[in-house]
Amino acid sequence: MRALVLLAIYLIPAAASAEKRASAATDQPEILLTFDDGPALDKTPKVLDVLDQHHIKAVFFVNGWHFQGNRPTDEKERALLREELKRGHAVGNHTVHHYFLCGKVYSKRAAQEIEENAALIEQAIGIRPELFRTPYGAHCKALSEVLSGLGIKHTGWDIDPQDWRVKNAAKIEAYVEAQLKTLHGRAIVLFHDIQGETVKALPHILDWIDKENEARVASARPPIKIINYAYLIPEHKLVPPLLDALGRVLIEYIHRAATGPARLWGSLAWLSGQV
Numbered sequence: 001m002r003a004l005v006l007l008a009i010y011l012i013p014a015a016a017s018a019e020k021r022a023s024a025a026t027d028q029p030e031i032l033l034t035f036d037d038g039p040a041l042d043k044t045p046k047v048l049d050v051l052d053q054h055h056i057k058a059v060f061f062v063n064g065w066h067f068q069g070n071r072p073t074d075e076k077e078r079a080l081l082r083e084e085l086k087r088g089h090a091v092g093n094h095t096v097h098h099y100f101l102c103g104k105v106y107s108k109r110a111a112q113e114i115e116e117n118a119a120l121i122e123q124a125i126g127i128r129p130e131l132f133r134t135p136y137g138a139h140c141k142a143l144s145e146v147l148s149g150l151g152i153k154h155t156g157w158d159i160d161p162q163d164w165r166v167k168n169a170a171k172i173e174a175y176v177e178a179q180l181k182t183l184h185g186r187a188i189v190l191f192h193d194i195q196g197e198t199v200k201a202l203p204h205i206l207d208w209i210d211k212e213n214e215a216r217v218a219s220a221r222p223p224i225k226i227i228n229y230a231y232l233i234p235e236h237k238l239v240p241p242l243l244d245a246l247g248r249v250l251i252e253y254i255h256r257a258a259t260g261p262a263r264l265w266g267s268l269a270w271l272s273g274q275v
């Protein structure tokens with residue numbers, strides 16, 4: 001019986017991940033929106049409002065240098081991170097200072113930059129960030145070793161309108177829409193919520209997706225789906241609470257049956273102290 005319960009407990013997450021793989025393999029265009037380098041008090045709230053209007057959950061990869069001090073603005077920025085979380089978005093780690101972690105100088109500080117930012121985020125929102133993106137997309141052997149030592153997986157991107165460089169809402173919009181028109185499968189879009197032109201472009205891009213999807217549905221083509229970050233979160237093999245409690249009752253019941261009179265009432269009383 002115990003083996004059966006344990007089998008059920010471990011099969012459920014396995015089935016869920018098989019489902020995830022199946023959806024990733026479909027041809028339907030799916031995008032995840034990510035916003036880097038914030039928070040910015042005058043821009044991030046506007047991004048949050050637009051995302052809410054379209055019921056989108058995104059990832060904000062933040063830099064701790066914005067909010068690590070004791071100035072009133074630091075506290076406001078920490079509150080903004082809590083607002084991101086409250087509205088259902090993920091707050092990701094983008095290092096404290098946004099250094100190039102594969103360069104000669106800062107590669108030695110990679111672990112410190114990542115760990116300190118994780119601690120700053122945890123102090124601000126109460127949970128440790130699970131997602132990480134390296135500044136500038138830096139990638140090298142030394143950094144890979146640091147990341148694997150810390151047990152962190154890097155989140156990259158697929159569609160990059162280079163909003164920080166072009167600084168032009170119309171060009172950002174045109175680039176993203178052109179990419180989405182021909183997209184098959186899943187892609188991560190990179191934006192920066194510290195860029196005013198991105199804040200301007202975002203509502204237009206999302207309205208365009210709505211119109212594009214109407215046309216796609218009308219012509220029996222798969223619509224562009226905006227997905228959330230759940231598929232990026234590492235699996236913790238969490239046992240659903242009810243199954244966990246049931247498993248523990250059965251194990252306790254069997255234990256009692258083997259060691260003395262098996263009384264269901266006793267097991268239930270024991271359960272009430274566990275759940």
Ligand SMILES: [Zn+2]
Pocket residue numbers: 036037094098135136
């Ligand atoms: Zn960045």
